Amino acid sequence: MALLNSLRMPRDCDESFIRQVETKSRQQISKCYQCGNCSASCAYTYVYDYPVNQIMRLIQLGQKEVVLRSRSIWLCADCQACTTRCPCNIDIARVMETLRFLSVEEGTVSIKDIQLFYDEFLNSVKTFGRVFETGLLATYNLKAKKLFTDIDLAPKVLKKGKLPIIPHRIRGRKKVSDIFKRFEDYRNKKILD
């Protein structure tokens, strides 16, 4: 965890980062007056490195490095409690979401396992058109070197016939993988806004 050094604040302030977050999330970060309602509502503060109100303040102060390397942004479950209760009507969950994809872009993802799970999930969608749960869990456990995660549940789930052994491939899977391709083109600025 990077330590906050208040003396270095002005020097480290990255104003373009503030604008980037505001543009991408379509939220006005400067409206936050630190009432703390978001953190009071957040069920995940106990696993965060910075409570969500501090994340908001760090954005206001342009602390790009600290924010994009924080664990908090990847442990946010997008439960919408903060957004629902913000007296300034800031869609905070959307700000957190924006920070997640900015951290992917910057290569500063703090919790690699979560990113790995998301990657494998999307690979499954790209290949089959739908998520193949059995394959996803097997590949994730293998790659994350967590071979015994949920091993206790596997027999129960199989007994209920809830995990198919063979993936369902949709007919339009090429169309789905084309969406991924065009999205990449968009990201690489080949398709404009």
Place this chain on the structure above:
Amino acid sequence: MNQTEKRIAYYPGCSVTGTAVEFDQSTRALCTALGIELVEIPDWNCCGSTPAHSYDPLLGAALAGRNLALAEEMGFHVVMTPCPSCLKALKGALREYEEKQHAFLNILQMPFSGQIRAISVLQLLYEDIGPETIREQIRYRLTNKVVVPYYGCLLSRPPEFARFDDPENPISMDELLQAMGASVPEFPYKTECCGAAYGVTQNHIVGKMTGRILDMARRLGAAAVAVACPLCQQNLDLRQSQVNRYWHTTFQMPVVYITQLLGFALGIDPKKLGIDKLFVSADDLFKETSEPLENQTESTSA
């Protein structure tokens, strides 16, 4: 939905084809019994869920958008999904269409008007069928059964996005359960998060959060927890054994979909509702209350 629209598009979502198959079974059986024809969107694809919009909402929007475009092509104005996470993705597609139309359509490459509405199965049951109709049609009553409604995060939040029920104190499931004759206490953890998708990556989080919800249900004397989300159900039911290990508890709490409870109350065969697919058995709940309403009324009047 107005009375004429008894035929709507149905987006099942990936989880109800696998670990939440009973939600799909009970949703279909219940809608048939209520005279609503569900037309499954042909060749639907995954909405992208949390992984897609964590990368970029536009990717999630385009993936979910393909399904909306297919439904529009078939002339539908409403698409219903049992999964709140899919619902969020479908609504996210409509939002990106509003905000970034050009990029959205360029990535989607399908005709799209954005005129379609996305709703949850709970919304359909509460707003379009309603507790009164349920009360009139039930054949089995859940009398003397304490059932706590657990809504989770997304069904009514955030308010501008969900446009359904109350974000802090939703009551739609409460009222549907009451219409079935169940005893519904005030459940303070109605919208507390269950730990969401962290069952796989950060298992201890689900252990902690889901444990609290089950504990509160037990304290209120619940015979079952009613849910309307495949992920909440999975955390509370499938992972209940992991919760018990985390907290050193011995919960044996049935966690049942609202569609299963309603289907049962309307007299649908429990087998068609996938009761046998639940991990913590709910057989007692359905067995003990399996007395037809006519008999119950006779015995009380005698």
